[in-house]
Amino acid sequence: MSKDAEGQKVAVIGGGLAGLAAALNVARISQSAGSEVAVTVFERSPNPGGRAQTTNKDGFSINFGPHALYQGGAAFPFLKELGIDPVGAAPPATRATAFYNGKARLLPLTLPEVLQTTLLGLRDKLRFLAFMTRLNSIDESSIESLTVNQWIDADKDLRGGGKALKSLIRTLVQLTTYTGDMSKLSAAAGMCQLRLAVSSGVSYLHGGWAQMVDALLERLENAGVEITGGCEVSEIFRSPETGKITVVFKDAQNGIVSETFDGAIIAVPPEAVKSIVAGVRESAERKALYLGGDPLEDVKAACLDICLSELPNPEKTFALGVDEPTYFSVHSSAAKLAPPNGALIHLAYYLKGGETGTHEIEKRLEKMMDDLQPGWRDKVVFKRYLANIVVTHKLLSVKNEKLGGYWKEETEEPDIFRAGDWVGAHPLADGSLGSAKRSSELLVAHLQKQAKSNGSSRQSVISCG
Numbered sequence: 001m002s003k004d005a006e007g008q009k010v011a012v013i014g015g016g017l018a019g020l021a022a023a024l025n026v027a028r029i030s031q032s033a034g035s036e037v038a039v040t041v042f043e044r045s046p047n048p049g050g051r052a053q054t055t056n057k058d059g060f061s062i063n064f065g066p067h068a069l070y071q072g073g074a075a076f077p078f079l080k081e082l083g084i085d086p087v088g089a090a091p092p093a094t095r096a097t098a099f100y101n102g103k104a105r106l107l108p109l110t111l112p113e114v115l116q117t118t119l120l121g122l123r124d125k126l127r128f129l130a131f132m133t134r135l136n137s138i139d140e141s142s143i144e145s146l147t148v149n150q151w152i153d154a155d156k157d158l159r160g161g162g163k164a165l166k167s168l169i170r171t172l173v174q175l176t177t178y179t180g181d182m183s184k185l186s187a188a189a190g191m192c193q194l195r196l197a198v199s200s201g202v203s204y205l206h207g208g209w210a211q212m213v214d215a216l217l218e219r220l221e222n223a224g225v226e227i228t229g230g231c232e233v234s235e236i237f238r239s240p241e242t243g244k245i246t247v248v249f250k251d252a253q254n255g256i257v258s259e260t261f262d263g264a265i266i267a268v269p270p271e272a273v274k275s276i277v278a279g280v281r282e283s284a285e286r287k288a289l290y291l292g293g294d295p296l297e298d299v300k301a302a303c304l305d306i307c308l309s310e311l312p313n314p315e316k317t318f319a320l321g322v323d324e325p326t327y328f329s330v331h332s333s334a335a336k337l338a339p340p341n342g343a344l345i346h347l348a349y350y351l352k353g354g355e356t357g358t359h360e361i362e363k364r365l366e367k368m369m370d371d372l373q374p375g376w377r378d379k380v381v382f383k384r385y386l387a388n389i390v391v392t393h394k395l396l397s398v399k400n401e402k403l404g405g406y407w408k409e410e411t412e413e414p415d416i417f418r419a420g421d422w423v424g425a426h427p428l429a430d431g432s433l434g435s436a437k438r439s440s441e442l443l444v445a446h447l448q449k450q451a452k453s454n455g456s457s458r459q460s461v462i463s464c465g
């Protein structure tokens with residue numbers, strides 16, 4: 001970027017992973033090109049991090065429900081570019097439990113376990129092995145118009161298989177996508193995510209996802225980026241006088257304040273975008289530009305986070321329901337998340353569209369604890385039930401694929417971009433960070449162009465004079 005860009009200002013609205021990473025990248029790219037762009041992050045809550053926040057309590061680091069970072073996804077290489085190398089460990093996924101027909105069986109995740117498990121009969125074991133071996137060579141385009149359910153029914157290895165085999169494949173896709181509704185989830189998206197998990201694995205981060213958030217905050221501070229916590233943006237519009245982007249926000253000390261910027265990245269959830277543009281006194285079409293419109297659908301889960309002073313049964317560290325959408329994992333048995341002897345356990349129930357986490361679901365998750373960790377109730381240090389939380393704002397549905405993908409980082413405004421897990425083609429945090437990278441690069445390129453054209457118009461004025 002040329003020196004002409006100096007004096008430019010960028011607003012990033014939302015201080016979750018997407019907003020923080022996008023802000024850092026704008027500052028980083030412009031600084032390394034020899035120029036400085038003043039970047040401000042506006043975050044509604046007092047603490048940045050959004051859904052990647054970690055609660056610290058009595059030596060436990062408790063993520064907002066179970067979080068695992070995909071080693072082969074879009075997040076890792078981008079974080080590396082930002083100078084961040086997340087450190088963690090792979091989940092404890094051997095000798096894991098599969099609940100099926102009310103009985104605990106061996107979850108077949110390795111070859112010896114496939115041979116030993118009573119979950120599948122001999123023919124289905126062979127079908128399962130053939131399917132998993134073929135996973136890497138399945139052509140995405142051959143299944144892109146199918147839902148996961150349709151794909152499982154049609155696949156050449158799974159077609160003749162029994163109920164347990166088909167449920168097992170659904171369970172593995174559900175585990176990797178968080179999506180409870182296989183009648184909507186795109187087969188291509190589900191297959192790619194399963195393949196990613198099998199080929200590169202996932203990592204539970206030491207100290208929780210705060211590790212990433214803290215690393216971003218430290219670098220943002222060094223880069224001179226201003227982060228205003230407790231600052232809710234209520235409106236964004238283009239000033240008719242200057243043509244610049246005007247951000248209106250609530251400031252704890254000064255009340256309603258507005259400030260103008262040369263560029264902006266909107267990194268808040270779709271619902272928040274809706275309210276931010278609600279004040280734009282312009283056409284409905286214009287609002288849709290910022291929002292992205294339908295066909296977004298949230299993926300939700302009910303989560304039970306439990307901290308124990310001691311793990312009653314150290315042998316049982318990972319379990320999945322095969323005929324019900326349940327998840328159990330002792331995250332502290334892999335990553336550093338608990339004090340000595342303590343255990344941090346995340347349980348989840350994958351919700352289908354329209355379903356909400358009830359008290360019965362909480363009881364069901366507690367029953368899973370009773371089965372796997374008898375006596376756990378006497379050892380509880382902290383317990384939290386998050387009944388109905390949005391895991392990601394983008395269900396990877398066939399409908400979206402047919403409509404040509406997902407909301408892009410670009411809006412129709414040349415100086416306003418989007419980022420978040422609902423933007424771009426990647427799922428979950430890979431979506432947040434992948435779109436943060438692209439939106440920040442596009443914005444810097446735009447600022448650079450703007451600075452150049454301002455510079456040349458200044459020069460022409462000088463030479464004319």
Ligand SMILES: Cc1cc2nc3c(=O)[nH]c(=O)nc-3n(C[C@H](O)[C@H](O)[C@H](O)COP(=O)(O)OP(=O)(O)OC[C@H]3O[C@@H](n4cnc5c(N)ncnc54)[C@H](O)[C@@H]3O)c2cc1C
Nearest residue numbers: 014016017018044050051065068233272420421428429432
């Ligand atoms: C239970 C659970 C489990 C998950 N597990 C995984 C996993 O295993 N792997 C994975 O990759 N991902 C996982 N995720 C998803 C991942 O956490 C999210 O995709 C990611 O953290 C989203 O980041 P974001 O910045 O896009 O959005 P958010 O974190 O939602 O950030 C948006 C920010 O905008 C702020 N904001 C909203 N409105 C305004 C406003 N008007 N003005 C200013 N600020 C505003 C919010 O306060 C928030 O901080 C999980 C999520 C949950 C909830």
